[in-house]
Amino acid sequence: MRRLIKNGQCLVDGHLQVRDILIADDKIEKIGEHLTANVPVDQIIDAQGLFVSPGLVDLHVHLREPGQTDKETVRMGSLAAAHGGYTTIAAMPNVIPAPDTPERLKNMLALNQRDGAVHVVQYATITTDRGGDELVDMAGLKAAGAFAFSNDGNGVQTAGTMYQAMKQAAKLKLAVVAHAEDDSLTYGGVMHEGDVSKRLGLPGIPSVSETAQVARDVVLAAATGVHYHVCHVSSAATVQVIRAAKAAGVHVTCEVSPHHLLLSDEAINRDNAMLKMNPPLGSEQDRQALIAGLLDGTIDLIATDHAPHTDAEKAQSMLKAPFGITGSETAFAMLYTQFVKTGVFSLAQLINWLAVQPAKLFGLNAGKLAEGKPADITLFDLTTPYKIKATDFLSKGHNSPFIGEQVVGKTIRTVVSGQDAYVNKR
């Protein structure tokens, strides 16, 4: 099967230039100007006026299967990713049962393979059932196909457990991917502790709950030599700890989520669970530090933390609703509109953080448009405005604070291994 994507705008040395891309089966065969295939093509895709991007790579999604299919499924979560322009996603292990044994992991890999509309790689847990201090069989899980180790949803509470996990993971050359949260510093809070939480009378989460654990972990990472990756960094102080650790030569990388870049706690003007996530939205000063951290290279990449929940759960008060918002279907358009259109980021920087870096830092064969590479390609319309609507989401979750936003950056087509995973029917 040969397909030719004609006249699209590709990033070449950081600038948009017209290129044609010839796909043969699941690979990119050729990229060039005015390509005319010397063998017949099965389909010509007109990409005139569209941005042709490497398929985006999301290192942090929650697919909820097995165990919570009322919130999301592998099928719908991966279709949502395709709708957002993602062609590779990494699924977090806070499912029921958690992938904490090689057998459970293998079952999940089979499910991801069967139902995934995009490439789905799978995190295994660090400890049994993502809690306590009993380490999983890391070697067995690596052999079974684990992408990396994470207890996401919870921090690893004991330094000794994290230290042993890092030693093992370093030997196996797999990353430890940390949700950093010290439970003794969260005080049952539901939003960032600061002026806004005080004004609203809602219990606050001090941001030291994140920073203290990252500070502990960079010391352990230095001692073990592991690749330590910090999930959803949310505070200025955490950025500073990571900046210092990088300067000291520690193998630490980190991600920031779109919502922490786009919103601060000042957006919370009432009890609204659509703005409840973990870690919580920080202060405006935190938000500015996250943007600066990306721009100076302290923060390596952007990952959505797509965390679907049911409408009923998120209709509750912030005191009761679960933490988490969806992100796969809004990330590119929101970030493009808020940061690239306004000149804060260049398009090349945004694609670097959404595709190139996540693939590169985790050794995925993705994130790049080049001859011989997998045909994982996304076509975006960067000019036609549209409104984000819950009825357009393919995710089972509608818990997005960005519903109603007027944006540009609509996904027109997402190609995974040469096949359409999403096509906009405009």
Ligand SMILES: NC(=O)N[C@@H](CC(=O)O)C(=O)O
């Ligand atoms: N981020 C969230 O608020 N929630 C995530 C867990 C997580 O990523 O920590 C979830 O699974 O719902």
Ligand SMILES: [Zn+2]
């Ligand atoms: Zn998390």
